[in-house]
Amino acid sequence: MFDYIINPKVESYIKNLSVEEDPLIKEMEEYARKNDFPIIGREGGRVLHLIAKIKNPELIVEVGSGFGYSAYWFLKALKKGKVVLTDYQEKNIKLARQFLDKGGFRDRAEFRVGDGIKIGKEYKNIDILFLDLEKARYLEAIKELENNLSDDGIVIADNVLFQGKVIFEPENRKSKILREFNSYMFEKFFSVILPVRDGILIACKKS
Numbered sequence: 475m476f477d478y479i480i481n482p483k484v485e486s487y488i489k490n491l492s493v494e495e496d497p498l499i500k501e502m503e504e505y506a507r508k509n510d511f512p513i514i515g516r517e518g519g520r521v522l523h524l525i526a527k528i529k530n531p532e533l534i535v536e537v538g539s540g541f542g543y544s545a546y547w548f549l550k551a552l553k554k555g556k557v558v559l560t561d562y563q564e565k566n567i568k569l570a571r572q573f574l575d576k577g578g579f580r581d582r583a584e585f586r587v588g589d590g591i592k593i594g595k596e597y598k599n600i601d602i603l604f605l606d607l608e609k610a611r612y613l614e615a616i617k618e619l620e621n622n623l624s625d626d627g628i629v630i631a632d633n634v635l636f637q638g639k640v641i642f643e644p645e646n647r648k649s650k651i652l653r654e655f656n657s658y659m660f661e662k663f664f665s666v667i668l669p670v671r672d673g674i675l676i677a678c679k680k681s
């Protein structure tokens with residue numbers, strides 16, 4: 475039975491270094507914990523934040539925003555520009571609005587209820603496309619939205635190692651879908667996978 479990607483001691487060492495002072499981050503993590511809501515987590519959030527800092531994007535589109543935790547990490551890094559949040563569930567988007575209002579980002583975020591793939595198609599020149607939707611639709615999402623990326627746009631996708639099942643349970647239905655997605659991303663884009671938590675893929679267009 476395989477239940478971790480990184481040796482837990484290594485993961486715990488890194489986690490302990492990631493001390494967080496922001497009370498809103500802690501409040502959102504507490505909400506996720508109490509409600510068993512899957513979020514990218516602190517180490518993943520720090521990856522999003524760092525990429526946004528380096529990239530200085532005008533437009534970030536999230537497909538699968540939940541209650542706004544990942545968006546908050548992005549927003550905290552932005553000097554300009556906005557984040558478009560999408561989620562199927564109105565309840566999640568409502569909560570995201572409350573959290574991001576509290577964080578002072580009312581004017582920097584757009585809140586959309588519905589299918590993030592369809593909504594994403596309304597936006598051109600996406601600088602960062604963040605995929606965190608149902609695994610079965612990852613490949614569809616990138617195929618539908620890749621032409622909406624800016625020339626030097628970046629794709630970030632969470633959960634691409636699916637708790638290691640992608641490697642250790644390759645016949646699992648979701649593993650197969652993710653393997654197909656990962657292969658596509660490495661063929662079509664210049665990609666890396668960070669074995670952070672559930673696996674985070676980061677990609678740009680091939681030059």
Ligand SMILES: C[S@@+](CC[C@H](N)C(=O)[O-])C[C@H]1O[C@@H](n2cnc3c(N)ncnc32)[C@H](O)[C@@H]1O
Nearest residue numbers: 513514538539540543544561562589590607608
């Ligand atoms: C893993 S959670 C998102 C967590 C969030 N990105 C974070 O790290 O804080 C996935 C969310 O995506 C939403 N979702 C799944 N498929 C979607 C789609 N096609 N369009 C919009 N939202 C979707 C679900 O309702 C769920 O709230």
